[in-house]
Amino acid sequence: MSVAVHRSLRYGDERIAFSLRVQPARRVQRIAIHVEPDGRVVVDVPKETSDAAVQAAVQRRARWISGQVAAVRARLAHALPRAHVSGESLFYLGRRYLLKVVVDEGRDGHVRLRGTRIEVAVANGDAARVRGLLDAWYRKRADEVLAARLAAVASSLSWVCTPPPMQLRVTKKRWGSCSPEGRITLNPNLVKAPRECIDYVLIHELCHLGEHNHGPRFHRLLDTLMPDWRRVKERLDGLVEQLMPP
Numbered sequence: 505m506s507v508a509v510h511r512s513l514r515y516g517d518e519r520i521a522f523s524l525r526v527q528p529a530r531r532v533q534r535i536a537i538h539v540e541p542d543g544r545v546v547v548d549v550p551k552e553t554s555d556a557a558v559q560a561a562v563q564r565r566a567r568w569i570s571g572q573v574a575a576v577r578a579r580l581a582h583a584l585p586r587a588h589v590s591g592e593s594l595f596y597l598g599r600r601y602l603l604k605v606v607v608d609e610g611r612d613g614h615v616r617l618r619g620t621r622i623e624v625a626v627a628n629g630d631a632a633r634v635r636g637l638l639d640a641w642y643r644k645r646a647d648e649v650l651a652a653r654l655a656a657v658a659s660s661l662s663w664v665c666t667p668p669p670m671q672l673r674v675t676k677k678r679w680g681s682c683s684p685e686g687r688i689t690l691n692p693n694l695v696k697a698p699r700e701c702i703d704y705v706l707i708h709e710l711c712h713l714g715e716h717n718h719g720p721r722f723h724r725l726l727d728t729l730m731p732d733w734r735r736v737k738e739r740l741d742g743l744v745e746q747l748m749p750p
């Protein structure tokens with residue numbers, strides 16, 4: 505078994521710590537310097553190497569060691585730590601949450617709402633994968649929440665016999681649309697909005713089942729169903745930049 509001894513070397517203004525591992529001469533014939541993946545510097549030396557010889561060897565390679573350590577640090581700075589609150593705001597049903605990324609192999613791919621956070625568990629901290637998992641989670645939530653709300657609102661309207669077919673589609677500018685055949689398309693990002701805003705979009709599209717344009721009859725219908733729809737629409741318009749990613 506080798507014995508580790510802690511030393512340091514100087515490179516310019518830097519002091520770089522390294523551990524010395526004294527090895528039996530049959531295993532190590534000369535001084536060997538390694539920079540480990542975590543940035544630690546380890547120097548293997550054959551038994552009975554003098555301190556002066558070790559120090560001279562590391563000083564000779566000080567520039568290389570410093571460069572290697574800096575490269576490892578830069579790489580580690582870009583990797584995600586084990587549990588990481590990014591500070592990024594996420595919205596769900598009008599509430600603000602913070603994104604938390606947890607590196608956990610056992611729960612890889614798991615997304616959950618927890619207190620004031622939305623937690624994404626991944627085996628490795630790949631930012632693109634976190635984004636993909638979040639998008640899938642929002643889509644699933646949108647599918648459930650928007651379909652249930654659409655059925656509830658539609659059931660109170662005399663001109664709608666059965667809940668209209670609904671589909672989700674990400675668009676840059678629209679929250680929803682209604683086809684001439686009566687199919688309602690909704691932006692999954694709508695699930696990030698406050699409930700009254702969701703209802704406003706659903707009521708707007710359901711009104712199109714009776715009136716396919718934005719004429720006076722359409723607005724009379726909207727006024728009856730949601731008398732303060734202008735205020736709610738204004739609120740939703742003010743949230744567009746936060747709720748619709750560019």
Ligand SMILES: [Zn+2]
Pocket residue numbers: 708712718
């Ligand atoms: Zn419309």
